[in-house]
Amino acid sequence: MPSEEAFWNSVTLDWFFSHSGWSFLPFMMMMILVFAAFMVAFVLFLYMISPLISPKPLKLNGAHVVVTGGSSGIGKCIAMECYKQGAFITLVARDEGKLVQAKKAVEKCAINDKQVVLCISVDVSKDYSQVESVLKQAQEKLGPVDMLVNCAGTAVSGKFEELGVQHFQSLMEVNYLGSVYATRAVISNMKERRMGRVVFVCSQAGQLGLFGYTAYSASKFALRGLAEALQMEVKPYNIYVTVSYPPDTDTPALAEENKMKPLETKLISETSGVYQPEQVAKVIVKDAVLCVCCMVQQGNFSSSVGPDGYMLSALTCGMSPVTSITEGLQQIVTMGLFRTIALFYLSSFDSIVRRCMIQREQSKASNKTE
Numbered sequence: 123m124p125s126e127e128a129f130w131n132s133v134t135l136d137w138f139f140s141h142s143g144w145s146f147l148p149f150m151m152m153m154i155l156v157f158a159a160f161m162v163a164f165v166l167f168l169y170m171i172s173p174l175i176s177p178k179p180l181k182l183n184g185a186h187v188v189v190t191g192g193s194s195g196i197g198k199c200i201a202m203e204c205y206k207q208g209a210f211i212t213l214v215a216r217d218e219g220k221l222v223q224a225k226k227a228v229e230k231c232a233i234n235d236k237q238v239v240l241c242i243s244v245d246v247s248k249d250y251s252q253v254e255s256v257l258k259q260a261q262e263k264l265g266p267v268d269m270l271v272n273c274a275g276t277a278v279s280g281k282f283e284e285l286g287v288q289h290f291q292s293l294m295e296v297n298y299l300g301s302v303y304a305t306r307a308v309i310s311n312m313k314e315r316r317m318g319r320v321v322f323v324c325s326q327a328g329q330l331g332l333f334g335y336t337a338y339s340a341s342k343f344a345l346r347g348l349a350e351a352l353q354m355e356v357k358p359y360n361i362y363v364t365v366s367y368p369p370d371t372d373t374p375a376l377a378e379e380n381k382m383k384p385l386e387t388k389l390i391s392e393t394s395g396v397y398q399p400e401q402v403a404k405v406i407v408k409d410a411v412l413c414v415c416c417m418v419q420q421g422n423f424s425s426s427v428g429p430d431g432y433m434l435s436a437l438t439c440g441m442s443p444v445t446s447i448t449e450g451l452q453q454i455v456t457m458g459l460f461r462t463i464a465l466f467y468l469s470s471f472d473s474i475v476r477r478c479m480i481q482r483e484q485s486k487a488s489n490k491t492e
């Protein structure tokens with residue numbers, strides 16, 4: 123039985139529509155239209171004020187950009203991309219031969235004759251004081267660092283129990299501590315100057331843990347924690363952090379890694395495809411620089427490549443900071459849908475793992491009987 127209150131409510135509404143000249147349908151349609159107009163106006167308003175509340179863009183022309191891991195793959199392409207926009211570059215890596223080759227490739231992208239490429243041979247993962255001292259020398263030569271790109275890194279894949287325990291340590295040292303050391307060496311100066319950009323080249327395997335990457339994923343997840351905490355500390359100093367989550371990228375490291383990669387890891391990674399390092403580098407530089415274009419703030423805390431990368435970043439944004447309103451709005455709108463899609467992906471990954479296991483057991487059994 124309807125309650126007394128509901129009865130009186132319906133009577134009042136009926137009375138309102140029959141005596142006011144309003145009929146119910148047009149009234150509802152108008153309310154929806156007014157609501158939609160408010161939403162559009164609100165979004166437009168956010169877009170208009172976004173350049174005011176977002177960071178000042180960094181001009182790469184004349185800026186000093188340090189790229190660790192700059193002698194090869196993604197790092198080298200980032201250096202080339204920045205050089206094309208007039209930056210001064212310091213390349214950091216261990217192998218001097220590769221550094222010299224990379225320097226030549228970067229110099230070909232010059233846009234003026236004042237630009238300089240400096241090479242520093244150092245292992246970023248071992249001794250903090252050494253990293254600090256070489257970066258100090260670089261700053262004496264090319265001026266204070268405007269942008270640091272932490273790209274030095276490596277990957278090892280294999281089943282958890284088959285990976286040597288030393289790999290868990292070495293990946294943590296190179297991928298995580300290497301980034302801590304280089305960042306620690308430049309951040310005080312950036313804070314004093316109240317400007318700077320810090321980029322961490324993470325991986326899609328730093329957004330989800332997947333088969334074969336127990337050591338690698340963990341070292342990349344660590345980077346994200348570092349980046350989020352650091353961003354909160356340095357934001358008042360006009361320093362902005364970007365974390366890049368590339369998919370498989372066609373570099374010497376990927377070729378090397380593929381020789382030992384478990385079939386499961388290969389099949390799951392293939393989902394988001396293989397990209398060219400030039401493509402990945404372009405997106406990273408664009409997102410890190412944070413330029414304002416047509417009154418709209420470009421650039422993101424999370425930098426992703428490709429459609430799967432885009433979905434993964436929206437899905438895993440959690441409590442990560444937002445630097446542009448576009449980024450925040452997209453996350454709000456898409457998250458539920460992307461979680462639904464993700465559940466299908468996850469079940470397909472589980473079935474890849476199960477099928478590979480069955481295949482292996484069958485071939486083991488047939489080997490025994492032979």
Ligand SMILES: NC(=O)C1=CN([C@@H]2O[C@H](COP(=O)(O)OP(=O)(O)OC[C@H]3O[C@@H](n4cnc5c(N)ncnc54)[C@H](OP(=O)(O)O)[C@@H]3O)[C@@H](O)[C@H]2O)C=CC1
Nearest residue numbers: 191193194195196215216217245246274275370371373375
């Ligand atoms: N390729 C891919 O599929 C993906 C790569 N990534 C990440 O991107 C980054 C770059 O990878 P990618 O370009 O493929 O790899 P490359 O092997 O092509 O380049 C790695 C660079 O890092 C340098 N490096 C490695 N270890 C150290 C160290 N201890 N100290 C200083 N420099 C070091 C290397 O030089 P040297 O050996 O001479 O020191 C080289 O310049 C890595 O962090 C990787 O995890 C993320 C997602 C996908």
Ligand SMILES: CCCCCCCCCCCCCCCC(=O)[C@@H](N)CO
Nearest residue numbers: 277325326327369370391430433460464
């Ligand atoms: C809505 C949800 C979408 C979900 C999409 C899931 C796609 C998962 C693909 C994982 C790819 C991992 C690549 C790692 C690359 C890497 O770091 C190494 N190659 C390093 O050498």
